[in-house]
Each structure stands twice: as C-alpha cells, then as structure tokens.
Amino acid sequence: MITRVENINSKLINWAIIRAGHNLDEFYFNNPKIEDWVMGIKYPTLKQLEGFTHKVHVPFGYMFLDEHPKEEVPIPFFRTGKARMEKVSLNVYHTIQAIQERQNWLTNYLERSDYNDLDFIDKFDINSDYKNVVSDIRRTLNLPLNWANKYYNWEQALDFLTMQIEDIGIIVTFNGIVGNNTRRKIDVGECRGFVIVNTKAPFLFVNSADAKAAQMFTLIHEIAHIWLGKSAGFDNKQMMPANDPVEKLCDKIAAEFLVPEHLLKERWKDIKNIQTLSRVFKVSPIVIARRLLDLDLFTKDQFFDFYNNYMADFHRRKEKKGSGGDFYATAKKRISLRFASFVNNAVKENNLLYRDAYRLTNLKGNTYDKFINEYFYQV
Numbered sequence: 001m002i003t004r005v006e007n008i009n010s011k012l013i014n015w016a017i018i019r020a021g022h023n024l025d026e027f028y029f030n031n032p033k034i035e036d037w038v039m040g041i042k043y044p045t046l047k048q049l050e051g052f053t054h055k056v057h058v059p060f061g062y063m064f065l066d067e068h069p070k071e072e073v074p075i076p077f078f079r080t081g082k083a084r085m086e087k088v089s090l091n092v093y094h095t096i097q098a099i100q101e102r103q104n105w106l107t108n109y110l111e112r113s114d115y116n117d118l119d120f121i122d123k124f125d126i127n128s129d130y131k132n133v134v135s136d137i138r139r140t141l142n143l144p145l146n147w148a149n150k151y152y153n154w155e156q157a158l159d160f161l162t163m164q165i166e167d168i169g170i171i172v173t174f175n176g177i178v179g180n181n182t183r184r185k186i187d188v189g190e191c192r193g194f195v196i197v198n199t200k201a202p203f204l205f206v207n208s209a210d211a212k213a214a215q216m217f218t219l220i221h222e223i224a225h226i227w228l229g230k231s232a233g234f235d236n237k238q239m240m241p242a243n244d245p246v247e248k249l250c251d252k253i254a255a256e257f258l259v260p261e262h263l264l265k266e267r268w269k270d271i272k273n274i275q276t277l278s279r280v281f282k283v284s285p286i287v288i289a290r291r292l293l294d295l296d297l298f299t300k301d302q303f304f305d306f307y308n309n310y311m312a313d314f315h316r317r318k319e320k321k322g323s324g325g326d327f328y329a330t331a332k333k334r335i336s337l338r339f340a341s342f343v344n345n346a347v348k349e350n351n352l353l354y355r356d357a358y359r360l361t362n363l364k365g366n367t368y369d370k371f372i373n374e375y376f377y378q379v
Contacts, residue, residue: 003045003046004042004043005049008037008043008044009064012036012065013037013063014038017056027259053133057090057184071093074096074100075194075196075232076231076232077194078234079237080234080237081237084242086235089190091178091184091187092186092187092233093184095178095205096194096233099173099194101210101360102339103196103203106200107198109342110342117199118169118199118202120136120140120226121226121227122199122228122229123136126228126245128143128228133224137220137224137253141161148281154216154278154283156282158219161219166338169202170204170226173203173205173336173339174207175205175207175333185209185246191207192207193205193219193233193234194231195225195226195233197230204219206219210286211311211314213287214286215287217239217254218236218260220253221236221251224254225251228246247325255287255290258291259287259291261291261295263281264277264291265295267280268297274288285306286310286311289302289303289307328371328374329375331363335363335371340361344372345355354368
C-alpha cells in the first residue's frame with residue numbers, strides 16, 4: 001500500500017515555489033499534480049514530496065512546519081546607487097550558506113590548532129585615508145608598487161595576486177554556480193562577489209561568471225572590506241559602488257591599488273590609449289577606463305560607453321566559446337587550494353570524516369581522491 005502525506009502545509013508549498021524564483025501560475029501549469037496537492041484534491045507520496053523539495057531546493061522537513069522559517073541574509077548586501085538589500089535570490093543565499101559552513105569549520109579547526117588571529121583584520125576604519133590602506137595592503141601582500149610588471153598579461157597577474165592573498169590566510173573562492181550545479185547560475189547582475197570577515201579565516205567569494213576583466217577589481221574591493229573589518233556582498237553594476245560610505249571607500253582603495261593615481265596621470269600625458277595602458281599596468285581595459293573616470297580624465301558618458309561595449313563583446317565571445325573546460329582546474333578555484341589543504345590535513349589527523357570532507361568540498365569518492373592527490377598543496 002502506498003503511503004501518502006496528508007499533513008503538509010499548502011502555504012509552504014506556495015512559499016517554496018516563489019522562494020525558488022518561479023512564477024506560481026507558470027509552475028502549476030507545468031506541474032498540475034502539485035497544484036492538486038495545494039487544492040487538497042490529491043496528496044503526494046513521500047517520494048513525490050521529496051522530488052518536489054529537490055526541485056525547489058528546500059529542506060524536506062520544511063514541508064511540515066506551521067510557518068516558513070525566516071531566512072535573513074547574514075551579511076549586508078548592496079546594489080549600485082542604492083542602500084542595503086533585504087533579500088537576495090535563493091542561489092546567492094545558498095552560496096553564502098555554503099561559504100559560511102566552510103568558514104565555521106575552518107575557524108574551529110584553526111582555533112583547535114592554535115593558529116593566531118590575523119593582524120590585518122579591521123586594521124582601518126571608515127575615516128582612514130584610502131592611500132594609507134592601500135600601502136598597508138601592498139606591504140602585507142609583499143608587493144612592490146610595480147609588482148604586476150613581470151607578468152605577461154593581467155590574467156596572469158590575477159592568478160598571482162590570488163596566490164599572494166591566500167598565502168596571508170585569506171580563503172579565495174571563484175564560482176559562478178551553486179556548488180557544482182550548472183543549472184543554478186549566480187547572476188552577475190545581482191552578485192559580483194561577497195566577503196565574510198572574521199579574525200581567523202576570512203572568506204572571499206568572486207563570481208567567476210563575470211568577465212575576468214572585472215574580477216580583479218572585485219577581488220581588491222573585497223580585500224579592502226577585510227582591512228576595514230566589514231562583511232558585505234555587492235553587485236557593483238558597471239563597476240560603480242552602492243550609496244554607502246564603506247562601499248565607496250572600498251572602491252577608492254581598489255582603484256588606487258590597481259592603478260596608482262600619480263603613475264596613471266604621468267602615463268596619460270603621453271599615452272592616451274586604454275589598451276596600451278592596460279598592458280602597462282597589467283589590469284583590464286575596463287579598470288583603466290574606470291580609473292580615468294575617477295580622476296576626471298574620462299566623462300561618465302565615455303566610461304559607460306566603453307564599459308558597455310567591452311562587456312557586450314565579452315558576452316559575444318563567451319557565447320561563441322561555449323561551456324566546458326577542465327573540471328579539476330575549475331574545482332581548484334571553486335574550493336580554494338588553501339582550504340582544501342586544511343580539509344585534507346584534518347582527514348589525515350582523523351579530525352574529519354570523509355563524508356564531511358566531501359560535503360565541505362562538494363567532491364565525492366574518487367573525484368575527491370583525485371583532486372586531493374593531484375591538485376592540492378600543503379599549507
């Protein structure tokens with residue numbers, strides 16, 4: 001005899017559908033059996049109800065609550081030109097949750113292993129001079145003013161910069177989807193990145209669906225947040241900050257770090273070509289254009305025209321290229337080699353079960369073993 005579930009809350013079904021980003025009428029048109037559950041015409045089997053919860057990405061137990069739980073974004077989230085957002089999409093919310101779980105585990109592990117707090121966290125505040133913050137970031141990362149000159153292009157400079165950031169104790173992850181689920185994309189228009197700050201294990205997330213041209217700016221914007229001790233997420237639409245003092249300061253820090261004002265002004269006298277300056281400073285052309293705007297060497301119209309054309313060209317090339325690539329090379333950036341090494345150490349010390357290591361890395365079985373054996377390094 002098939003057991004059917006009769007004590008589910010129809011309001012929670014509607015909530016779960018909307019929460020997952022679906023239009024109710026469209027969802028029920030495509031899934032008429034589920035509308036029958038809400039109407040009380042039929043009741044689901046346990047397997048059917050479980051399938052529904054997977055479809056809308058909601059924990060199975062939620063279906064039996066009297067009221068849906070309040071799911072608040074644990075960090076401030078900003079949109080360009082606006083103040084803090086109260087809600088984010090489910091994909092962004094679940095990504096923040098996953099990063100928080102990693103951070104909580106790693107923080108506890110580092111505390112048990114007697115790691116010291118990081119001394120650069122919350123070192124400056126909103127009243128600090130942005131150039132002083134930039135100087136301290138460069139010193140901590142052991143980067144001279146012209147550090148990028150030895151790299152062939154800005155893509156190589158981005159990879160090197162990421163390694164330097166991880167070497168001082170910050171976990172950097174790049175991903176454009178929720179975990180490894182290619183059907184759950186993280187919209188760049190909503191989230192370019194976020195950072196969750198604590199004194200032991202700050203985690204920095206960059207949306208890899210974004211153009212690499214913008215990723216470097218996002219990376220340093222988030223580093224600035226760490227130096228100010230402020231967790232946050234942001235969309236930075238057209239590389240413009242939200243109407244918030246911390247966001248504006250972080251943008252100034254990122255711009256000065258990547259393209260120092262006095263060097264650009266000096267070069268601009270003789271080189272009024274963005275592509276050439278991009279090669280000189282080893283940053284993307286849109287970062288140069290943004291810096292020219294900051295320094296009143298570009299008008300807003302000039303900047304937005306350049307930015308929109310650049311990004312349109314990026315999307316055309318991305319569509320032509322299509323998807324694909326090396327799974328393990330991508331996994332290195334999604335997980336962070338530094339984080340993976342701590343997970344591996346904990347497993348070897350018998351302080352972490354394999355099942356928990358699989359959950360923390362989103363890798364399982366032979367895939368996890370191959371990644372650990374071939375792609376990670378010891379901290």
